[in-house]
Amino acid sequence: xxxxxxxxxxxxxxxxxxxxxxxxxxxxxxxxxxxxxxxxxxxxxxxxxxxxxxxxxxxxxxxxxxxxxxxxxxxxxxxxxxxxxxxxxxxxxxxxxxxxxxxxxxxxxxxxxxxxxxxxxxxxxxxxxxxxxxxxxxxxxxxxxxxxxxxxxxxxxxxxxxxxxxxxxxxxxxxxxxxxxxxxxxxxxxxxxxxxxxxxxxxxxxxxxxxxxxxxxxxxxxxxxxxxxxxxxxxxxxxxxxxxxxxxxxxxxxxxxxxxxxxxxxxxxxxxxxxxxxxxxxxxxxxxxxxxxxxxxxxxxxxxxxxxxxxxxxxxxxxxxxxxxxxxxxxxxxxxxxxxxxxxxxxxxxxxxxxxxxxxxxxxxxxxxxxxxxxxxxxxxxxxxxxxxxxxxxxxxxxxxxxxxxxxxxxxxxxxxxxxxxxxxxxxxxxxxxxxxxxxxxxxxxxxxxxxxxxxxxxxxxxxxxxxxxxxxxxxxxxxxxxxxxxxxxxxxxxxxxxxxxxxxxxxxxxxxxxxxxxxxxxxxxxxxxxxxxxxxxxxxxxxxxxxxxxxxxxxxxxxxxxxxxxxxxxxxxxxxxxxxxxxxxxxxxxxxxxxxxxxxxxxxxxxxxxxxxxxxxxxxxxxxxxxxxxxxxxxxxxxxxxxxxxxxxxxxxxxxxxxxxxxxxxxxxxxxxxxxxxxxxxxxxxxxxxxxxxxxxxxxxxxxxxxxxxxxxxxxxxxxxxxxxxxxxxxxxxxxx
Amino acid sequence: xxxxxxxxxxxxxxxxxxxxxxxxxxxxxxxxxxxxxxxxxxxxxxxxxxxxxxxxxxxxxxxxxxxxxxxxxxxxxxxxxxxxxxxxxxxxxxxxxxxxxxxxxxxxxxxxxxxxxxxxxxxxxxxxxxxxxxxxxxxxxxxxxxxxxxxxxxxxxxxxxxxxxxxxxxxxxxxxxxxxxxxxxxxxxxxxxx
Numbered sequence: 001x002x003x004x005x006x007x008x009x010x011x012x013x014x015x016x017x018x019x020x021x022x023x024x025x026x027x028x029x030x031x032x033x034x035x036x037x038x039x040x041x042x043x044x045x046x047x048x049x050x051x052x053x054x055x056x057x058x059x060x061x062x063x064x065x066x067x068x069x070x071x072x073x074x075x076x077x078x079x080x081x082x083x084x085x086x087x088x089x090x091x092x093x094x095x096x097x098x099x100x101x102x103x104x105x106x107x108x109x110x111x112x113x114x115x116x117x118x119x120x121x122x123x124x125x126x127x128x129x130x131x132x133x134x135x136x137x138x139x140x141x142x143x144x145x146x147x148x149x150x151x152x153x154x155x156x157x158x159x160x161x162x163x164x165x166x167x168x169x170x171x172x173x174x175x176x177x178x179x180x181x182x183x184x185x186x187x188x189x190x191x192x193x194x195x196x197x198x199x200x201x202x203x204x205x206x207x208x209x210x211x212x213x214x215x216x217x218x219x220x221x222x223x224x225x226x227x228x229x230x231x232x233x234x235x236x237x238x239x240x241x242x243x244x245x246x247x248x249x250x251x252x253x254x255x256x257x258x259x260x261x262x263x264x265x266x267x268x269x270x271x272x273x274x275x276x277x278x279x280x281x282x283x284x285x286x287x288x289x290x291x292x293x294x295x296x297x298x299x300x301x302x303x304x305x306x307x308x309x310x311x312x313x314x315x316x317x318x319x320x321x322x323x324x325x326x327x328x329x330x331x332x333x334x335x336x337x338x339x340x341x342x343x344x345x346x347x348x349x350x351x352x353x354x355x356x357x358x359x360x361x362x363x364x365x366x367x368x369x370x371x372x373x374x375x376x377x378x379x380x381x382x383x384x385x386x387x388x389x390x391x392x393x394x395x396x397x398x399x400x401x402x403x404x405x406x407x408x409x410x411x412x413x414x415x416x417x418x419x420x421x422x423x424x425x426x427x428x429x430x431x432x433x434x435x436x437x438x439x440x441x442x443x444x445x446x447x448x449x450x451x452x453x454x455x456x457x458x459x460x461x462x463x464x465x466x467x468x469x470x471x472x473x474x475x476x477x478x479x480x481x482x483x484x485x486x487x488x489x490x491x492x493x494x495x496x497x498x499x500x501x502x503x504x505x506x507x508x509x510x511x512x513x514x515x516x517x518x519x520x521x522x523x524x525x526x527x528x529x530x531x532x533x534x535x536x537x538x539x540x541x542x543x544x545x546x547x548x549x550x551x552x553x554x555x556x557x558x559x560x561x562x563x564x565x566x567x568x569x570x571x572x573x574x575x576x577x578x579x580x581x582x583x584x585x586x587x588x589x590x591x592x593x594x595x596x597x598x599x600x601x602x603x604x605x606x607x608x609x610x611x612x613x614x615x616x617x618x619x620x621x622x623x624x625x626x627x628x629x630x631x632x633x634x635x636x637x638x639x640x641x642x643x644x645x646x647x648x649x650x651x652x653x654x655x656x657x658x659x660x661x662x663x664x665x666x667x668x669x670x671x672x673x674x675x676x677x678x679x680x681x682x683x684x685x686x687x688x689x690x691x692x693x694x695x696x697x698x699x700x701x702x703x704x705x706x707x708x709x710x711x712x713x714x715x716x717x718x719x720x721x722x723x724x725x726x727x728x729x730x731x732x733x734x735x736x737x738x
Numbered sequence: 739x740x741x742x743x744x745x746x747x748x749x750x751x752x753x754x755x756x757x758x759x760x761x762x763x764x765x766x767x768x769x770x771x772x773x774x775x776x777x778x779x780x781x782x783x784x785x786x787x788x789x790x791x792x793x794x795x796x797x798x799x800x801x802x803x804x805x806x807x808x809x810x811x812x813x814x815x816x817x818x819x820x821x822x823x824x825x826x827x828x829x830x831x832x833x834x835x836x837x838x839x840x841x842x843x844x845x846x847x848x849x850x851x852x853x854x855x856x857x858x859x860x861x862x863x864x865x866x867x868x869x870x871x872x873x874x875x876x877x878x879x880x881x882x883x884x885x886x887x888x889x890x891x892x893x894x895x896x897x898x899x900x901x902x903x904x905x906x907x908x909x910x911x912x913x914x915x916x917x918x919x920x921x922x923x924x925x926x927x928x929x930x931x932x
Contacts, residue, residue: 689915712918719890720848726890731897732915 005056011049012065015111018042019069022107023077026100034107042111050114059119066112066128070135073104078140088169091151094144095172098136105132133182141180145191148173152192153199156234160203171238178240185242193243197250200231204254212259216269218282221289224255228292252293260290264303271300272307275352283356297362304357305366308349312374315341323380335379339391343415346371368422375422385425386658389432392416396451397444406451413455417462427668427703430467431661435515437471439654441478442507442554449475463702473513481507484542491538498534502527506535508548516664517551523599524552525581528574552578561619565642570619571649575600579608580619583637590634602631609635611652617643619650669704673714676700681724681736689732739799741808746798757793769814776861777817780824783836790840830866831896837862838892849886852878859895867899877923884919891917905931 018038024031049058078097085093109116109128120127126134152173159165174192181187204227211220231251235244256263264271264286274282290296319338349367357363376384395404395412404412423429440447452475460468485505492499524532532550539548555574559581560567572580582589582597589597595605606629613622613635621638622629676699680692687695696711715734718724727733749761757765766773785801787793793801802808805816824833841850841858850858856875864871874895878884884891894917902910905927912921 690913693913708913709918709921712921716888716890716918720888726893726915731894734915 005052006045006049007056008049008058008061011045011058014045015042015065018111019108022104023073026104027077039110043113046112047114050119059115060123062112063115063119063125066108066115067131067135069108070101070104070132071139074101074135074139079143082140082144087151088155088166090144091148091169091173094140094148094176095169097140098176099172101132101136105129108132130182133179137180137182141176141187145177145180145187148176149192149195153196156196157199157203159234160230167237174238174240185240188240188242193240193246196239196243197246200247201250201254204251208255208259212262217263217266217271217274218269218279218285220263221282221285225285225289227251227255228289248292249294252296256289256293256296257299260296260299261303264300271303272310275307275348280352280355283352287357287360297360301360301362301366304363305370308345308367308370309373312342312345312370313377315345316374316377316379319379335382335387336391336394338379339387339416339419342371342375343412343419346415346419371419371422372424375419376424382658383425383428383662385423385429386432386661388416388420388423389429389436392433392455393436393440396440396447396455409448409451410454413451414458417455417458420459421462424705425665426463426467427672428662428665430471430703431515431665434471434474435657435661437474438515441474443556449479467703470513473510477509477513478507484508487542488535488538491541492534498537502531504531504535508539509551511549517553519549519551520553520575520601520604521599522552522575522578523597525578527581528578561641563641564639566646568641568643568645569647571647573652575604575608576612576650576652579612583620583635588634588636591629591631594635607652607655609633611650615651617641617648617650665704669706670710670714672700672703673706673711674718677711677714677718678723681718681734685736686727687734689734692734742799742802743795745802745808745810746793746795750795754792755795757798759791762791762793765810768810769817771814771817774861777821779837779840779861780820780833781817782840783824783833784820787840790843834862834896835889835893838889849888850892851886852884855887855892863896863899867904870899870904873905873927874923877926881919881922881926883922887919891919894920 018034018041021031021034021038025033046062049056049062051057078101081097082090082093105128109132112128116128119125152170155165155170174188177188177192178185180191207227211223215223228248228251231247232244235241235247239247266273271283271286273279274286286300287297290300315338318341319334322334322337353359353363353367378384379387382390392413395409395416420426420429437452440452453472456468456471456475460472488506536548539546552574557572557574557577559570559572559577561570561580570580578598579594582594586593591605591609594609595602598605600608609620609622609629612618613620614627614629618638619641620635623634623636673696676696677692680695680699681687684691692715693708693711697706700706715724719726722737724734724736727735746757749757749765751758751761762778763773766775766778771777781801782790782793784804785793785797787797787801802813805813805820807813807816823829837858838850841854842848856878859871859875878887898916898920907924907928910916910924912924
């Protein structure tokens with residue numbers, strides 16, 4: 001060897017020997033594999049030729065020759081072999097040729113390795129490996145890739161239709177696309193994936209439009225689940241992993257997103273039927289399948305919401321129609337049924353929420369919104385808040401007509417409180433509830449204190465103290481009244497001269513807790529006048545500085561009626577008693593005489609007289625005996641009155657308070673809004689208009705929903721009263737004025 | 739200075755020590771300007787006069803010095819310049835808000851009755867926003883929600899004229915902090931236009 005330069009041709013001749021041997025090996029001809037020695041010789045030849053002094057440093061020529069070799073090999077051997085091949089054979093040939101090419105590049109790279117170490121870096125040219133791929137890319141791939149794409153896609157289609165295909169072959173073929181990208185995915189994406197996704201879309205679009213007509217909802221869902229599974233399997237078998245997300249999204253879109261409404265609203269098998277038939281598995285599948293789709297659950301929750309809304313609204317309509325069809329048998333009977341139905345509906349769907357929908361908050365929200373739709377409807381003039389309050393009242397009156405057990409009562413009351421969250425006008429509910437509570441506490445003997453307090457504490461927990469504080473005061477008043485009664489008895493014992501001779505009880509109510517009652521300037525019968533005086537005397541010994549206002553309309557009297565057939569004890573209101581006692585002194589009284597003696601307003605007196613002469617029990621005889629009271633009538637004590645019972649309650653139907661309740665609540669709302677605004681301004685000091693509005697609505701949401709105009713009006717009022725001002729620079733901001 | 743003071747005293751009410759409404763009327767006729775003319779209001783603004791219908795000596799001095807006038811004719815000649823000054827965007831808002839306060843005659847008065855507001859709007863804003871002012875006045879007269887207008891609403895209307903596209907109201911949003919009376923006005927206008 002020595003330091004003699006190797007001429008190019010000489011050196012190249014040596015290399016060619018090695019290259020020819022390599023070609024023979026690749027062609028499958030009988031050849032021994034390269035020995036270490038052979039390899040070293042080839043390597044060293046290159047090394048020497050590159051390290052000779054100019055003009056004998058042949059790096060560049062060798063680099064070019066390397067490329068030439070590959071090009072020549074491809075052109076003479078590879079391209080002809082691919083010509084005239086079709087379908088799977090073409091694919092197979094290509095995969096084999098590519099494999100071979102890679103082996104060739106591997107060996108050549110080993111021989112020419114020295115170039116990789118210095119030359120390519122010096123001249124900033126591509127490495128040998130890259131050159132190898134690029135040759136194949138330019139001479140083979142660019143030519144055949146459209147055909148290859150066609151073949152691959154048709155094989156995939158075959159497999160989708162149920163045929164078996166050579167998955168390994170596809171995997172290898174698709175790997176070529178990837179490798180042709182030289183590190184980027186663009187060839188795979190542009191030359192294969194794009195059309196693959198498009199054809200997938202078309203395929204599933206066709207299938208979906210067929211299946212949606214033919215299959216039931218559960219079956220369609222099963223099929224969809226299957227398809228998705230298969231596609232995932234396809235990816236792991238031969239597609240590139242980067243295709244998975246895009247592929248699944250397309251399939252989900254074609255099968256499940258586009259048809260969600262049609263699917264779930266199917267008349268005979270859709271979601272409403274699944275609920276009706278309690279198909280928990282199918283419902284769970286629906287959730288599972290759509291959960292995997294981004295925003296898929298929104299779609300299902302929407303259908304769910306509509307379904308629940310329709311069911312609830314149907315109950316409401318039922319109640320409306322039932323009441324208008326029949327004359328009222330049980331007043332409010334249909335409304336009771338309505339509340340029961342809605343409670344049941346709520347229970348049912350809460351169960352589904354847990355068992356099928358994983359208590360997902362989208363479904364919770366859907367349920368809430370659905371209930372808010374029909375829990376705020378008026379039925380036959382009665383607002384839902386009133387209906388709910390009546391329902392609770394019914395339960396609390398000695399357990400209702402069904403004589404329910406304590407546990408059931410507690411449970412039901414708990415559900416009523418839950419239902420209240422859907423009612424927007426909670427303050428209206430509170431006012432109706434308060435009025436009915438008053439009647440229960442004052443007239444309904446045997447009210448269960450425990451239940452009363454229990455529901456109040458549940459209401460307080462859910463909706464805050466402002467809703468229940470007055471009512472708690474009412475219950476306490478009644479408890480205290482009992483205590484006062486015993487000290488009153490003691491007082492009477494200690495002052496026997498003051499004793500009025502008859503038993504009577506006084507309940508002292510704290511104004512403000514109780515609903516406001518109309519005060520009548522009733523002229524009391526003389527017997528009662530005594531009692532009032534006695535109690536006043538007693539009360540003054542207990543507290544000074546308090547004023548007692550007597551509300552006789554709330555009182556109850558027991559009167560012995562000495563009727564001819566037999567004496568009967570009459571339980572009446574104090575007002576009714578006042579009317580009756582007049583007949584102790586006169587046998588016959590005209591309407592005007594009664595008015596003069598009692599000093600009551602016409603509306604109220606007419607009600608009273610009606611209850612005593614035209615209703616169930618005719619204690620008084622009316623002349624003329626028409627069905628209604630007129631101011632020209634006269635009344636006489638009816639000595640022949642009798643009943644099979646020895647003691648009867650003569651009812652006085654209550655005045656319809658609905659209008660007043662709603663009026664009262666409407667009057668209070670501006671104050672509540674004011675208070676909320678001031679609270680917010682105080683803590684924030686500066687706030688934008690939008691935020692103030694939304695926070696006010698939020699704060700008041702436990703009581704009612706104020707509209708924006710009402711809030712604006714209060715803001716203006718507060719500005720006028722110097723509680724707050726508009727910011728000088730930003731007209732949409734407000735400032736608190738301490 | 740002396741001439742200014744003397745001029746003052748020639749119109750002032752001796753016992754009050756101020757120019758009173760009568761004096762102002764005389765001044766106006768001397769200047770050949772109607773006393774209901776908006777330029778008198780502008781003059782009051784320039785003087786920063788506190789009480790409607792009255793000018794104190796201090797206020798008089800302030801105004802006259804600012805206008806560089808010490809005779810009636812000089813004062814009259816200064817009026818066009820004054821008008822131009824007021825109309826400048828930087829000054830006009832101040833003038834507009836001043837004119838409201840100037841009309842609060844009673845102590846602790848915070849609002850002005852509808853009738854007077856309509857006149858004031860026409861006087862102060864009419865030349866700038868004729869259409870808006872005319873329609874708004876019409877509305878004020880027929881609505882019954884408000885019997886008086888406060889400062890916030892007064893300034894609100896000015897902002898409204900400047901910012902809101904008229905008469906389509908395409909950029910008006912009632913959910914924003916516009917005074918309620920303007921929400922109602924826009925609603926009324928939109929009903930009228932259908």
